[in-house]
Amino acid sequence: MSSAQIEIQLIASLVAIACAIPGTFLVLRKMAMISDAISHSILPGIVIGFFITQDLNSPLLIFLAAITGIITVVLVEYIQKTGLVKEDTAIGLVFPILFSIGVILIAKNANDVHLDVDAVLLGELAFAPFNRLLIAGVDVGPKSLWIIGCILLITIGLLFAFFKELKISTFDAGLAASLGFSPAVIHYGLMTVSSVTTVGAFDAVGAILVVALMIAPAATAYLLTTNLKRMLVYAICFGVFSAISGYWLAHWLDASIAGSITTMLGLLFLMVYLFAPNKGVIAVLYREKQQRTEVSLLTFLLHLRNHSEEEERHVNHLNEHINWQKVRSKTVLELALKNNMIVIDNHIVSLTEKGKDFTSQALDYIITNEDSKIEHMKDDFFLFRG
Amino acid sequence: MKSNIAIKVDDLTVAYNYKPVLWDIDLEIPEGVLMAIVGPNGAGKSTLIKSILGILNPIAGSVSIYGKSYEKQRALVAYVPQKGSVDWDFPTTALDVVMMGTYGNLGWIKRPGQKEKKKALEALEKVGMLPFKNRQISQLSGGQQQRIFLARALVQDASIYFMDEPFQGVDATTEIAIINILKELRKANKTVIVVHHDLQTVPEYFDWVTFLNVKKIATGPVKDIFNDDNLTKTYGINYKVSIQE
Numbered sequence: 001m002s003s004a005q006i007e008i009q010l011i012a013s014l015v016a017i018a019c020a021i022p023g024t025f026l027v028l029r030k031m032a033m034i035s036d037a038i039s040h041s042i043l044p045g046i047v048i049g050f051f052i053t054q055d056l057n058s059p060l061l062i063f064l065a066a067i068t069g070i071i072t073v074v075l076v077e078y079i080q081k082t083g084l085v086k087e088d089t090a091i092g093l094v095f096p097i098l099f100s101i102g103v104i105l106i107a108k109n110a111n112d113v114h115l116d117v118d119a120v121l122l123g124e125l126a127f128a129p130f131n132r133l134l135i136a137g138v139d140v141g142p143k144s145l146w147i148i149g150c151i152l153l154i155t156i157g158l159l160f161a162f163f164k165e166l167k168i169s170t171f172d173a174g175l176a177a178s179l180g181f182s183p184a185v186i187h188y189g190l191m192t193v194s195s196v197t198t199v200g201a202f203d204a205v206g207a208i209l210v211v212a213l214m215i216a217p218a219a220t221a222y223l224l225t226t227n228l229k230r231m232l233v234y235a236i237c238f239g240v241f242s243a244i245s246g247y248w249l250a251h252w253l254d255a256s257i258a259g260s261i262t263t264m265l266g267l268l269f270l271m272v273y274l275f276a277p278n279k280g281v282i283a284v285l286y287r288e289k290q291q292r293t294e295v296s297l298l299t300f301l302l303h304l305r306n307h308s309e310e311e312e313r314h315v316n317h318l319n320e321h322i323n324w325q326k327v328r329s330k331t332v333l334e335l336a337l338k339n340n341m342i343v344i345d346n347h348i349v350s351l352t353e354k355g356k357d358f359t360s361q362a363l364d365y366i367i368t369n370e371d372s373k374i375e376h377m378k379d380d381f382f383l384f385r386g
Numbered sequence: 387m388k389s390n391i392a393i394k395v396d397d398l399t400v401a402y403n404y405k406p407v408l409w410d411i412d413l414e415i416p417e418g419v420l421m422a423i424v425g426p427n428g429a430g431k432s433t434l435i436k437s438i439l440g441i442l443n444p445i446a447g448s449v450s451i452y453g454k455s456y457e458k459q460r461a462l463v464a465y466v467p468q469k470g471s472v473d474w475d476f477p478t479t480a481l482d483v484v485m486m487g488t489y490g491n492l493g494w495i496k497r498p499g500q501k502e503k504k505k506a507l508e509a510l511e512k513v514g515m516l517p518f519k520n521r522q523i524s525q526l527s528g529g530q531q532q533r534i535f536l537a538r539a540l541v542q543d544a545s546i547y548f549m550d551e552p553f554q555g556v557d558a559t560t561e562i563a564i565i566n567i568l569k570e571l572r573k574a575n576k577t578v579i580v581v582h583h584d585l586q587t588v589p590e591y592f593d594w595v596t597f598l599n600v601k602k603i604a605t606g607p608v609k610d611i612f613n614d615d616n617l618t619k620t621y622g623i624n625y626k627v628s629i630q631e
Contacts, residue, residue: 028476083403161495168486171476174467175538178439179490180460226477226522 016239023214043102069195123206398447464544487541529560
C-alpha cells in the first residue's frame with residue numbers, strides 16, 4: 001500500500017467513527033431524516049464561509065456550516081410546532097430551500113473557483129491526500145485527516161462526558177427534564193455535533209455519504225444488540241469495516257470511493273437484516289415456524305390429557321381426531337417423543353409425568369399470563385418467549 | 387392534623403398554542419397524603435403534573451415544593467411518566483432503566499457506580515422484579531414495565547412522588563403490588579400524587595382527591611368530597627359511585 005492509500009483509508013475510517021457516534025443517537029431518537037436535512041442545508045454555510053476565507057478547510061467555514069445546520073433544526077421544529085404540517089413534511093420544506101440558496105450562491109459567484117455542487121454532494125476521497133497541512137513548512141499529513149481527527153476527538157470527549165445524559169434524554173425526555181437534565185440542551189448539543197461532523201466529513205466523503213455513514217451502521221447495530229454501549233461499538237465497527245472494504249471495492253472496480261463505501265454499508269445492512277440472530281428475517285421466520293409446531297404440540301398433549309379412551313390415542317388415528325395432515329402429526333409426535341413427554345406402547349400414545357407437568361404449566365401460563373413461573377421453559381420453547 | 391404543605395400551586399395557567407389546557411389552578415397538597423387526580427380525557431391531569439415538575443412552562447402562576455421553587459427541590463421529587471411515553475424497544479435492560487433514577491442526584495457528567503447499582507437492585511427487589519434485572523425492556527410485559535418505572539422512582543428516595551397513570555394496562559396482580567407500595571410510601575409520610583382513571587377504586591386506594599377539568603373542581607379528603615356532586619361537575623354526567631367507609 002502506498003502512503004496515499006493508507007491515508008485515504010484512515011480518513012474514511014475516522015469519518016465513519018465520527019458519524020457512527022451521533023448517528024446511533026439519531027437513529028434511537030427516530031431523527032434519521034434530520035441528518036439528511038442537515039447534510040444538504042449546510043451548503044449555504046459552506047459557500048458563505050468559502051467566500052469569506054477562500055479556503056475549504058477553514059474553521060470559520062465549519063462554524064458557519066454548523067450554524068446553518070442548527071438553523072435547519074430550529075426551522076423544522078418551528079414549522080412542526082405550528083401543527084399545520086407533520087415533521088417529515090417540515091424537513092422536506094426546509095432543507096431544499098436552504099440547499100438551493102447555496103446552489104444559487106455558487107452559480108452566481110463561484111464559477112471559476114474550486115467549489116461546485118458535485119464536490120459538496122459527493123466529495124472526492126481520492127483527492128484528500130493531495131491537500132496537505134503544512135506547519136512551519138513541514139508536511140504533517142492531509143488536511144482532512146486533521147480536521148476529522150479533531151472533530152472525532154471532540155465527539156468522543158463529549159460522548160464520554162455526557163453518555164448518561166444522552167441516554168436518559170433519548171430514552172425518557174420527561175424524566176430527564178424533571179431531574180434537571182434539560183432535553184433541549186442535549187438535543188441541540190447532539191444537533192451541533194451532527195452538523196459539525198457533517199461539515200468536517202463532506203470534503204472527504206461528500207454530504208450524501210455522511211448520511212449513509214450516520215444512519216446505516218447504527219441501524220445495522222440496532223438489529224444485533226439490546227445494549228446501548230454495544231450498539232455504539234458495533235456501529236463504529238460496521239462503519240470502519242465499510243470504509244475500508246469500500247475503499248478496496250472502489251480500487252478493484254476503479255469506481256468512486258464514496259459510492260463503494262455506501263454500497264458496502266447497504267450490503268452489510270442487508271446481510272444483518274437477513275441473518276441477525278434474533279431480529280433478522282430468517283430468525284423471525286424460523287421462530288414463527290417453531291411456534292406453530294409448539295402450539296400443535298400443546299394441542300396434542302391437551303388432547304391426550306383430556307382423553308383416556310384408547311381409540312382417541314391410537315397413533316394412526318391421531319390425524320383423524322385432531323384433524324391434522326400426516327406430516328404434521330408425525331413432526332409433533334417426534335417432538336413430543338424427543339422431549340420425553342409421551343410414550344408409545346403398542347400404538348397407544350400416553351402422557352409421561354413430564355408431559356403432564358408441562359401441559360399443566362403451559363395451560364397455567366396461557367390462562368394467568370404469569371411470566372415468572374415458566375422462566376425455565378423459555379430456553380426450550382419459543383412459545384413462551386413473548 | 388396534617389399541617390405541612392408539600393406542594394402549593396398558585397394561579398397556574400398552561401396553554402398549548404394559546405389554548406388554555408389548565409386555567410387558574412390553586413392547589414395545596416398536604417404532606418403525607420396519597421392523592422388521586424381525576425378528570426376526563428383532556429382535563430389537563432398530565433399537564434398539571436408536568437407543569438409542577440418544570441417539564442412544561444406555564445404562562446402564568448407559580449409552584450412551590452415545601453416553600454421553594456421546584457428547581458431548588460428536585461432532589462425531593464420523583465416522577466413516573468406514562469408508560470407509553472417512552473420507546474420500550476430502546477436498547478437497555480431493566481436494571482439500567484432503574485439506575486436512571488439515580489442520575490438526578492449525580493448531576494451532570496458524574497457516572498453511576500456501585501452505590502447506585504446497589505440502590506437500583508434494592509428497588510428492583512422491592513417491586514419483585516429482581517429476577518428480571520438483565521432482561522431487555524421490550525421483553526417485559528406491560529405490568530413488569532410499570533414496575534420497573536416504579537422502581538426507578540423508588541431509587542430516587544424522594545419525599546414526593548408523581549405518577550402518571552401507573553395502573554394503565556397492568557394486570558390485577560401488578561395493580562395490587564403497586565398500590566401496596568404506594569400505601570407503604572404514605573405510611574413513611576411521603577406524599578404521592580397519582581393521575582388516575584378508575585373512579586371505582588378511588589375510595590379504596592386514596593385518601594385525598596383532586597377533581598380537575600381544565601379548572602380545578604374540588605380538592606380535599608376523599609371521604610369529604612368524593613361525591614356525586616363533584617363527579618357530575620367534573621365529568622358533566624351523573625356518576626353513581628357509592629362511597630365505602
